[in-house]
Amino acid sequence: MLNQSTPLDLMFQALADPSRRSMVERLSRGPASVSELAKPLAMSLPAVVQHLQVLEASGLVRSAKVGRVRTCQIDWAALQTAEDWMLDRRKTWERRLDRLGDFLAEQEKG
Amino acid sequence: MLNQSTPLDLMFQALADPSRRSMVERLSRGPASVSELAKPLAMSLPAVVQHLQVLEASGLVRSAKVGRVRTCQIDWAALQTAEDWMLDRRKTWERRLDRLGDFLAEQEKG
DNA sequence: AATATACTTAAGTACATGCTTAACCAATCG
DNA sequence: CGATTGGTTAAGCATGTACTTAAGTATATT
Numbered sequence: 001m002l003n004q005s006t007p008l009d010l011m012f013q014a015l016a017d018p019s020r021r022s023m024v025e026r027l028s029r030g031p032a033s034v035s036e037l038a039k040p041l042a043m044s045l046p047a048v049v050q051h052l053q054v055l056e057a058s059g060l061v062r063s064a065k066v067g068r069v070r071t072c073q074i075d076w077a078a079l080q081t082a083e084d085w086m087l088d089r090r091k092t093w094e095r096r097l098d099r100l101g102d103f104l105a106e107q108e109k110g
Numbered sequence: 111m112l113n114q115s116t117p118l119d120l121m122f123q124a125l126a127d128p129s130r131r132s133m134v135e136r137l138s139r140g141p142a143s144v145s146e147l148a149k150p151l152a153m154s155l156p157a158v159v160q161h162l163q164v165l166e167a168s169g170l171v172r173s174a175k176v177g178r179v180r181t182c183q184i185d186w187a188a189l190q191t192a193e194d195w196m197l198d199r200r201k202t203w204e205r206r207l208d209r210l211g212d213f214l215a216e217q218e219k220g
Numbered sequence: 221a222a223t224a225t226a227c228t229t230a231a232g233t234a235c236a237t238g239c240t241t242a243a244c245c246a247a248t249c250g
Numbered sequence: 251c252g253a254t255t256g257g258t259t260a261a262g263c264a265t266g267t268a269c270t271t272a273a274g275t276a277t278a279t280t
Contacts, residue, residue: 017268043268043270044270046269046270067278
């Protein structure tokens with residue numbers, strides 16, 4: 001893949017990893033520092049920071065450093081984008097079922 | 111990653127690729143054969159089949175072969191699983207905001 | 221000032237992913 | 251039957267991903 005990733009690519013890719021989802025899960029309960037995010041994960045700090053970078057690149061998480069502590073938080077609007085894609089698919093699907101229903105009803109009548 | 115992927119991993123991973131999302135998008139408008147799925151994609155048939163395998167492994171798509179044609183369709187329940195994960199995060203977040211609101215209201219009163 | 225804390229940077233490695241081409245097989249059409 | 255259509259299998263290759271360890275840099279704490 002020639003690194004022409006769309007926001008949606010980056011978003012779903014970011015959510016495809018259980019460690020990163022655990023970080024998002026933690027952040028949905030409120031902001032946290034990098035080491036707080038790292039605590040439940042069985043890996044080195046640099047690894048966690050790399051996951052964090054993936055999350056930030058996807059837009060799902062933002063962070064800022066104050067003193068020596070980097071505090072992270074969810075960007076809900078970004079998560080919404082991914083959710084919306086799925087909602088759109090479902091709507092298309094439901095419209096299709098409606099049309100199918102109409103068609104069958106017509107058959108019944110005719 | 112040591113191939114201990116959960117359903118959610120596979121689902122998000124499957125949706126992280128634009129070709130695969132295009133296939134899901136097509137299937138949300140109704141069933142399709144492998145070559146119908148391939149038509150809009152600028153890649154070889156085997157590549158498309160590999161994407162299809164990823165989608166099937168994730169549970170998002172099911173397929174069956176009749177004669178020499180393999181017909182594919184979305185498994186909506188699976189897509190729902192991914193959507194639910196995101197809804198759960200949002201609910202947690204909203205509960206948190208509610209508690210914060212209550213707290214601030216208390217401060218106001220006291 | 222010395223030490224500990226909270227990251228950060230860099231480099232390396234093993235494995236996964238997204239393709240490709242070539243060859244193959246089994247239905248169906250003429 | 252022989253050619254075509256629709257898909258399948260296998261092998262290979264370039265790039266990406268998920269870690270690791272080692273060393274470094276600020277910012278507190280004592």
